[in-house]
Amino acid sequence: MIRRLPEGLVNRxxxxxxxxxxxxxxxxxxxxxxxxxxxxxxIVVTGGGRDLIQVDDDGSGMDADQMVLAVERHATSKxxxxxxxxxxxxxxxxxxxxxxxxxxxxxxxxxxRHADHAFxxxxxxxxxAPPTPAPGRFGTRIDIRDLFYATPARLKFLxxxxxxxxxxxxxxxxxxxxxxxxxxxxxxxxxxLLMLPPTAxxxxxxxxxxxxxxxxxxxxxxNEGSTDVRLSGWASLxxxxxxxxAAQYFFVNGRPVRDRQLLGAVRGGFADVLAHxxxxxxxxxxxxxxxxxxxxxxxxxxxxxxxxxDRIRGLIVGALRRNLAAMAxxxxxxxxxxxxxxxxxxxxxxxxxxxxxxxxxxxxxxNTPLQGAFAHAAEPSARYLVPDATxxxxxxxxxxxxxGAARGQVHxxxxxxxxxxxxxxxxxxxxxERLVYxxxxxxxxxxxxxxxxxxxxxxxxxxxxxxxxxxxxxDELAALGLAIESFGPNAVMVREIPGHLGKxxxxxxxxxxxxxxxxxxxxxxxxxxxxxxAATMACHGSVRAGxxxxxxxxxxxxxxxxxxxxxxxxxxGRPTFVELKLGDIERLFGRR
Numbered sequence: 001m002i003r004r005l006p007e008g009l010v011n012r013x014x015x016x017x018x019x020x021x022x023x024x025x026x027x028x029x030x031x032x033x034x035x036x037x038x039x040x041x042x043i044v045v046t047g048g049g050r051d052l053i054q055v056d057d058d059g060s061g062m063d064a065d066q067m068v069l070a071v072e073r074h075a076t077s078k079x080x081x082x083x084x085x086x087x088x089x090x091x092x093x094x095x096x097x098x099x100x101x102x103x104x105x106x107x108x109x110x111x112x113r114h115a116d117h118a119f120x121x122x123x124x125x126x127x128x129a130p131p132t133p134a135p136g137r138f139g140t141r142i143d144i145r146d147l148f149y150a151t152p153a154r155l156k157f158l159x160x161x162x163x164x165x166x167x168x169x170x171x172x173x174x175x176x177x178x179x180x181x182x183x184x185x186x187x188x189x190x191x192x193l194l195m196l197p198p199t200a201x202x203x204x205x206x207x208x209x210x211x212x213x214x215x216x217x218x219x220x221x222x223n224e225g226s227t228d229v230r231l232s233g234w235a236s237l238x239x240x241x242x243x244x245x246a247a248q249y250f251f252v253n254g255r256p257v258r259d260r261q262l263l264g265a266v267r268g269g270f271a272d273v274l275a276h277x278x279x280x281x282x283x284x285x286x287x288x289x290x291x292x293x294x295x296x297x298x299x300x301x302x303x304x305x306x307x308x309x310d311r312i313r314g315l316i317v318g319a320l321r322r323n324l325a326a327m328a329x330x331x332x333x334x335x336x337x338x339x340x341x342x343x344x345x346x347x348x349x350x351x352x353x354x355x356x357x358x359x360x361x362x363x364x365x366x367n368t369p370l371q372g373a374f375a376h377a378a379e380p381s382a383r384y385l386v387p388d389a390t391x392x393x394x395x396x397x398x399x400x401x402x403x404g405a406a407r408g409q410v411h412x413x414x415x416x417x418x419x420x421x422x423x424x425x426x427x428x429x430x431x432x433e434r435l436v437y438x439x440x441x442x443x444x445x446x447x448x449x450x451x452x453x454x455x456x457x458x459x460x461x462x463x464x465x466x467x468x469x470x471x472x473x474x475d476e477l478a479a480l481g482l483a484i485e486s487f488g489p490n491a492v493m494v495r496e497i498p499g500h501l502g503k504x505x506x507x508x509x510x511x512x513x514x515x516x517x518x519x520x521x522x523x524x525x526x527x528x529x530x531x532x533x534a535a536t537m538a539c540h541g542s543v544r545a546g547x548x549x550x551x552x553x554x555x556x557x558x559x560x561x562x563x564x565x566x567x568x569x570x571x572x573g574r575p576t577f578v579e580l581k582l583g584d585i586e587r588l589f590g591r592r
Contacts, residue, residue, distance in 0.1 A: 011073065011102035011126050012151055018099040018299045021158060022049020022147055023167035025104075027300075028096035029142055030175050033057035035089045038139065039182055039198065043172060046189035048164030050155070053144040061112040061139050064119045064131040070108070071123055073098040087295060090255055095299055102126040103154070104147045110140040125150045169193055170246075173210050174256035177249050177283055180206030207234060207283050211247065215240075215281055218332040224319040228292065229312065231319050233284035235266075238273040238324070239568060239575040240281065240332045247281035252293060254285075258302045260519065262286075265313045269320025272441075273566050274573040286312070325565035328402050331424070331579035401562050403577075406554035412546040415554045422581040428549065430570035431561055437571050438564050449481040450499035458494040458506045459487055466514035467492055473517055484510065 005013075019025050026043060033041045036059030044054040062070060069075045076094035100106060101123040111118035118136025122129045148154040158164060165188060176184045176196050180203045186194040199205035208216050218240040223232040236242075250262045262284075270280050294305040306312045403426075404419035415426040462470070470477070471486050478484075481498030494506055549557075561567040561576070570576055586592045 008102065008126050011098060015099035015102045015151070018095050019103065019147075020154075020300075021167060022053060022164050023171045024300065025049065025053055025100050025144060025147060026055070026168050027171045027175070028091070028100070029053070029055040029144075030172065031090035032096065033059055033140070034175070034179055034182065035091055036060045036140065041182060041184050043168075043184070043186045044189060045165060045168050045186070048158070048161035049168060050147055050158070050161070050164070051145065052189070053147065054141065056139070056141040058137075058139040061115070062108075062110040062119075063112055063115065064121075067108055067110060067119060067121045067131050068128065071097050071101050071106075071121070071128055087290065090301070093296075093299060093301075098126070100144055100147075101128070103150045105145045105149070107143040107145075108140065109134055109136045109142075111136045111138050113138055165193075174249055177203065177206055177210055178251050178254050178256050203233075203283070203285070211281065211283065215247075219281070220323050220327060222319050222323045224322075225287075225315060228289040229315060230287045231284060231315055232287075233282065235282040235284065235320060235323075236280045237330060237332055237568065238270065238278075238280065238566075238573045241270075241274055241278040241573055242281055243278065245279040248279065249283045251283075251285045252295070252304050253287060253290070255295060255301070255304075257304050259304055261306070261309055261313065262316065264519075265316035266320065268313070268317040269324075272321070273324060273569055273571075278573050284316070288312075327565075327568070329561050329568040329577065331568065331575065331577055401559060403558040403561050406551055406558060409549055409554060412548050415549070415557070417554075417558055419579070422579060422583075422585060424577050424579050426558070426561075426577040427570075427575075428547075428554075428557065430574060431557060431567065431576040433570050434567050434576060435557070435560050435564050438566065449479075451481045451483070451496045452499040453496050454494065459491050460494060460507050460510045461491045462511065462514055464489050466511075466518055469517040470510070470514050477513070482510075482513075 018028065022045065026045065026049065030041055030043065033055060036057060038057035038059035040058045042054075042056045044052065044056075046052040066077075072094075074094040076092060097106075097108075102125065105125075106123040108121045108123075109118050110121075118134050119131045120134035120136075121131045148158075159167075169186065172184060172186050172194060176182070176194070180199045183198045184194060184196040185192065196206065196209050199209070204216065215236060216234065219234040219236045221232075221234055223230070225231050245263070248263070248266065250257050250259065252259075266280065266282065266284075274280065288306075292307045294307075295301055297303045297305055402419075404417040404424055406415055406417050407423075408416045409428075410416065413428060415428055417424040417426060467486060467489065470484060470492055474484060481496065482494070483496035484492045484494050487493040492510065494510060497504065497506060497509075568576060583592060
């Protein structure tokens with residue numbers, strides 16, 4: 001028999017979709033404060049959010065009648081025209097307060113600007129008492145106690161108190177990054193975890209507050225797009241990447257989101273400069289016409305759907321790649337600080353350091369012409385090596401260019417260069433590996449990808465949905481040298497593969513590409529495989545560590561680094577050089 005569920009049970013079921021952990025409750029309450037026009041939001045969380053969640057703001061407040069409506073399901077002030085395609089608020093579904101009230105003990109104290117006093121409303125397990133007059137300042141304060149006491153099974157699945165608290169911190173950081181004009185504070189009952197005063201209109205100051213000034217120093221700013229779609233924000237240099245994606249913040253029209261499409265686009269933008277297990281830190285803001293994005297995908301409102309997902313992906317991938325390629329070689333300040341700290345900790349002089357160039361070379365007197373730069377490098381990529389430096393003349397006595405002038409080589413591996421502002425230490429193998437790789441990619445782009453026709457086409461059986469996904473992207477894959485066509489509803493036929501791949505697991509490659517397209521809407525697998533082959537060739541064809549270089553050879557390498565995109569990191573994302581400013585060197589010797 002079909003029957004209606006009791007209202008209390010319905011509310012608790014619905015609460016499971018909206019409030020799955022304390023951080024979700026904090027998110028909903030803080031978003032309500034932002035929508036109410038608050039300029040200051042103070043948050044207190046104890047017991048990881050189980051014992052108490054308190055959100056206090058100076059927003060518009062509510063009168064007694066509005067408070068009663070606020071805790072009814074699907075009652076909201078944020079859809080004045082009932083238009084889900086033109087959303088101007090973070091909240092709009094009218095589910096947050098009734099969902100929280102259904103599984104906790106809630107108390108709301110609120111006062112409007114024109115009221116003589118505040119009103120207080122108490123709700124326990126979804127049952128509300130009549131509002132009563134109470135003392136209180138302008139704005140709203142909501143106290144949530146004993147979260148999930150009405151659904152004890154949910155308590156069993158919460159993580160440790162510290163883990164839940166860290167999730168709350170992350171949520172507040174994301175909301176604060178989205179609204180730098182609002183002041184935020186977070187307290188755990190014993191200490192203040194965050195204190196973020198409002199900043200200027202630009203989010204740079206708020207980004208520095210949350211991600212640190214080192215992040216801004218070791219990142220690049222991008223601002224690209226058109227009238228209806230624009231991407232701006234900061235992304236870390238590849239050499240400042242991290243071991244996880246925790247420091248990746250995305251915002252769509254001021255709304256913090258966690259979307260797989262955006263994560264995949266960032267991975268594609270950094271694919272050529274980062275190892276697969278490294279992740280850039282970033283704060284990216286996407287402003288898009290409201291009718292081009294749907295935020296009404298899930299009650300948590302952290303997922304979005306784009307009307308033109310390929311365009312959004314192309315904008316993100318292209319903007320990241322263009323900015324990375326356009327940057328002059330940059331060393332991260334964090335890397336320089338670590339190098340300086342290591343030097344300060346040294347107890348003995350590095351007696352094992354032996355310059356391999358001659359004494360005259362170390363004095364900058366490089367007078368021997370180069371008979372073909374890096375002529376002894378491995379054969380497979382010899383045609384991609386640094387151009388002949390015979391006609392470059394003697395090494396200048398004064399630093400030139402961004403990378404300066406070579407002054408010597410130590411341990412046959414590291415080049416010491418003098419710059420106008422200090423010195424640079426270059427890993428010759430890592431640097432040359434990137435130079436060779438970039439030349440190979442340019443050659444590939446100019447001459448196209450060679451194709452290898454299979455004598456016997458390979459048939460790969462797949463789920464019908466994956467076959468359709470591959471069929472939709474057949475033209476893109478063909479441009480990369482992979483020619484496929486449908487072979488019935490459950491299989492595809494592979495007729496050609498990229499020649500650079502050589503002998504490869506065709507079935508595994510096609511299956512990986514199909515799965516990636518189905519999950520992210522596009523695939524980088526094939527391009528990554530091609531890049532991996534080129535990177536391997538570049539690694540084996542680069543000047544090796546331990547090889548003695550002449551002065552002109554070292555300077556030819558430095559000049560080529562200045563002209564080559566992405567030369568600040570090798571093909572695996574490791575830095576190719578470290579820079580020490582003159583002030584740092586002077587401090588080492590007590591001159592400052």
